[in-house]
Amino acid sequence: MSLKNMNHDIPPDSALPLLKRVLIIGSGGRENSLAWAFSRFSEVEQVYVCPGNGGTEEHPLCLRLDIDELNSSEIIKASKTLSIDLIVIGGEKPLAAGLADKLRKAGLIVFGPGKEGAQLEASKQWAKELMVEANIPTAKFWTAKNKAEALAILAKIKMPLVVKADGLASGKGVTVCDSLKETEFAINEAFEGKFGEAGTKLVLEECLQGPEVSIFAISDGKSLKIMPAAQDHKRLLEGDKGPNTGGMGAYAPALILNKEKMKEIEKTILQPTLQTLIKRKIDFRGVIYAGLMLTNEGPKVIEYNCRFGDPECQALMPLMGEEIAKVIQSAALGALEKSPSLIYKDLKSVCLIAASSGYPEKPRKGDSISIELDLNKKDLPIQIFHSGTQINREGELVTSGGRVISIVAQGSSYKEAFRLAYNAIKQVNFKGIYYRHDIGNQIRKDV
Ligand code: AMP
Ligand code: GLY
Numbered sequence: 001m002s003l004k005n006m007n008h009d010i011p012p013d014s015a016l017p018l019l020k021r022v023l024i025i026g027s028g029g030r031e032n033s034l035a036w037a038f039s040r041f042s043e044v045e046q047v048y049v050c051p052g053n054g055g056t057e058e059h060p061l062c063l064r065l066d067i068d069e070l071n072s073s074e075i076i077k078a079s080k081t082l083s084i085d086l087i088v089i090g091g092e093k094p095l096a097a098g099l100a101d102k103l104r105k106a107g108l109i110v111f112g113p114g115k116e117g118a119q120l121e122a123s124k125q126w127a128k129e130l131m132v133e134a135n136i137p138t139a140k141f142w143t144a145k146n147k148a149e150a151l152a153i154l155a156k157i158k159m160p161l162v163v164k165a166d167g168l169a170s171g172k173g174v175t176v177c178d179s180l181k182e183t184e185f186a187i188n189e190a191f192e193g194k195f196g197e198a199g200t201k202l203v204l205e206e207c208l209q210g211p212e213v214s215i216f217a218i219s220d221g222k223s224l225k226i227m228p229a230a231q232d233h234k235r236l237l238e239g240d241k242g243p244n245t246g247g248m249g250a251y252a253p254a255l256i257l258n259k260e261k262m263k264e265i266e267k268t269i270l271q272p273t274l275q276t277l278i279k280r281k282i283d284f285r286g287v288i289y290a291g292l293m294l295t296n297e298g299p300k301v302i303e304y305n306c307r308f309g310d311p312e313c314q315a316l317m318p319l320m321g322e323e324i325a326k327v328i329q330s331a332a333l334g335a336l337e338k339s340p341s342l343i344y345k346d347l348k349s350v351c352l353i354a355a356s357s358g359y360p361e362k363p364r365k366g367d368s369i370s371i372e373l374d375l376n377k378k379d380l381p382i383q384i385f386h387s388g389t390q391i392n393r394e395g396e397l398v399t400s401g402g403r404v405i406s407i408v409a410q411g412s413s414y415k416e417a418f419r420l421a422y423n424a425i426k427q428v429n430f431k432g433i434y435y436r437h438d439i440g441n442q443i444r445k446d447v
Pocket of ligand 2: 171232246247305308309310311312
């Protein structure tokens with residue numbers, strides 16, 4: 001069966017089917033915010049999240065299913081029993097493992113690329129080659145299959161490089177080196193197995209300079225809908241120092257990109273990416289996430305991901321009108337042209353991550369969490385999304401991962417949104433709680 005035929009398109013003259021029962025795959029803050037966003041759409045009766053987390057059932061209509069995100073046969077079984085209308089795959093691991101292909105083959109409607117499209121994120125070399133083919137601006141690069149090759153490249157280039165494991169490494173496979181010595185060290189470490197399988201091949205890149213911005217384009221395999229840009233903070237410590245993490249906070253829209261710049265990015269980066277996927281016969285139904293660096297020579301792609309960013313998704317979802325649910329459904333059906341237009345609220349949104357001590361290397365787990373903020377009682381533009389939380393045997397909410405809670409707030413100005421978010425996060429507590437006080441330092445004057 002060709003990839004094209006595995007998808008379940010609707011006839012051109014039919015309207016989008018009703019969207020009553022949604023299944024979100026994943027357990028993080030991103031999936032928690034997606035479940036919340038779907039639950040707000042008027043047609044939706046139930047949102048299941050598998051495996052979800054300790055906060056899934058805090059949102060109306062949301063239920064946990066105790067199924068691992070890689071367990072395709074159980075996911076298929078549950079989806080059929082529950083008459084699921086749409087499955088949204090949140091994270092890169094199940095996407096890279098080909099979960100979307102398996103679910104589509106079983107007749108289910110899925111948002112998220114198949115294994116081949118997920119290479120955009122799962123192999124940095126594959127992504128780089130696609131960019132070269134499409135003439136998409138990106139850092140110069142070299143690939144190396146072993147240490148000798150990598151060191152020979154370094155000896156020839158004689159410049160500190162960015163050392164990247166080719167495969168998925170949970171955001172930890174990249175070392176930005178300041179010196180030749182550091183580059184050599186990072187190469188040695190990678191080939192000694194620091195990134196496991198992911199590091200058996202390396203991509204070495206020239207080091208670019210400039211602010212970073214995340215762009216999310218929803219693709220139905222033929223066309224794109226582009227969401228407002230977001231900026232996140234990958235480093236653990238204030239001042240953007242310390243080790244790389246999955247992300248310690250984010251805000252949107254990122255005003256660093258005006259309409260004109262967004263148009264340029266669409267033309268020079270996003271459309272060529274989609275067209276090259278089409279040329280390769282990849283029917284990409286999901287998110288093309290371009291991580292960009294805005295260099296003196298213009299925007300360049302630092303990396304692609306094949307899903308929403310976490311925590312950017314938590315900041316973005318509250319800015320969306322409830323029709324985002326229908327837009328995602330139409331992309332899964334290969335029919336973005338049938339979706340309503342995306343309406344963005346004219347607000348600024350901020351996400352702060354409360355993390356466990358020891359994150360990202362060895363996060364503390366099992367501590368009880370208290371959240372004093374009662375959003376039901378107050379009509380505040382604040383959301384609490386859970387990431388690494390679970391309900392233990394005693395029925396208590398405890399930490400179960402590095403990033404624990406996302407606090408998200410909106411305001412008519414960034415000042416207001418940050419004020420609300422930083423006040424709210426003070427009402428979240430667990431042993432060793434850590435959060436950065438300078439999220440949004442790109443645009444805040446007070447840090
Ligand atoms: P990645 O996982 O590829 O997004 O890389 C993680 C982080 O490393 C990025 O967000 C950048 O801050 C940094 N980085 C990656 N590639 C480069 C590059 N070529 N030049 C400078 N910084 C980079
Ligand atoms: N926030 C970055 C990511 O999701 O990869």
